[in-house]
Amino acid sequence: MTEGDDVDLGGLLRVEGGQALATLTRFLGDLQLAEDALHDAVVVALERWPIEGVPRNPAGWLTVTGRNKARDRLRREGLRAAKEEAAVRHLDDGDVGPEQSDDVLRLMFTCCHPALAPEARVALALRTLGGLRTDEIARAFLVPEATMAQRIVRAKKKIAVAKIPYRVPPDHELPARLPAVLAVVYAIFTEGYRATSGSTLVRVELCDEAIRLARLLTDLLPDEPEVTGLLALLLLTDARRSTRVDAQGDLVLLADQDRLAWSAPMIAEGAGLVEVALRRSAGNPGVYALQAAIAACHATSPSHDATDWAEIDRLYRHLEVRHPSPVVRLNRAVAVAEVDGPSAALAVVDQLEGLDRYHLWHATRADFLVRLDRRDEAGDAFRAALACQPSEPERRFLQRRLDTLLNVPRSTPYVGGSTTVDVVDPP
């Protein structure tokens, strides 16, 4: 047992809960039943863990408690269908068995089933495996909360009614089923790395969970370049994790990060995996291999100034062909600013549509406007970014930049930092 006081119980319950939910789903054969059981178990955990301490195996504890709660619930309700009676008998048979890494993978393939709408797959997996709240998922995907809630409810209902199976698909179906799973893993990582709400910029457990899932996938599909590319991308991005915020929890720009503090082993592993992924892509790398190659450019450069921005621009152009998206173009604009200057970059950004609720679009515009000394417009753009409800550290960062901008006398040249976006959103 560890002391409960200094543990981030909410974060712990999210990640451990995802594992427990996966095992409970296997055991109970029904996602909704498993969710109800986990919910009951979490209620007990929130009562007991702060007093008794966190158990050594939180997922195991949640699974066993959830199993018992499911049994109670089924007995109490009494009128459930025959298959659930079978589940109760099964529950009495004894042990839940160890949580299996496969359970999470099974649940991933269920949540990523092609019979579900693409946007519902990611949302569902984030809720079940990432343990995110609906409002957080809505924020991450730039849609209203009610829309996201309806999306998740519909998807869960379809899984139950149409009987979407809970299993890892056979080999011949894997290529078709994989992209959705990769998108889900990446979305979990992105959510953890650039948490959309709350006071912590990096939700470490989510990043670790995403990397864990990516490793699991590389074990399952060692010859698939995009799986390798995804793991590389996550490692290369996560290698910079500790330098992304300072001791006060404030955001540190890529240009100002202490490169010596970046994780050399993770960068080495990531850069090695990029080589493998590109080699196996036979001249036509996928979106993850390309993004990993971009991340490798950043991670292996000795300094910000020495970064090969022309190569990054080239890779982003390649990525735009594979995945035409305004967010990719927004990221390319940052490279354009370094290669061709802020004026050319602003032109790229101003052409983008559909990002007016995305704080990084406004922040990037603001950055270019600052560098062009168009201060009034820059101020408006910072205020627009702040109005998009960014995470707390991002809010402080944007506020600080806005304050600096307003306080520098007009006669003094203002040298602003860069708001360099260093995470690409999920394709």
Place this chain on the structure above:
Amino acid sequence: MPQYAALIYGEDADWTDEAHKDQYEEYNTFGQAAAAAGVIRGGAGLQPTSTATTIEVKGGLGGEVVTTDGPFAETTEVLGGFYLIEAADLDEAIAWAAQIPGAWHGKVEVRPVMEM
């Protein structure tokens, strides 16, 4: 075991017509394979929508019966028939539905059947 309706949508045609002989044979092939596997629990091919009558009862049971010539909705692809498939789960149902000729001549919609 769950059952799924595989609803076959496509051209509005008379399948007994000689012009559709090829598809007729394709359906025979599918029917034999599916019957051998014991997954078909029912089904029917439908006459073209030119033979359809749509009925609506105004104001509840016993109310005015309004009959209209033609299908419920005028669409280019129409419901031409269906199978009732018994399968372990959606993946299995999809695998069978993908062998119905309507899946390449038109489209097949797979819908879980309500458990009564």
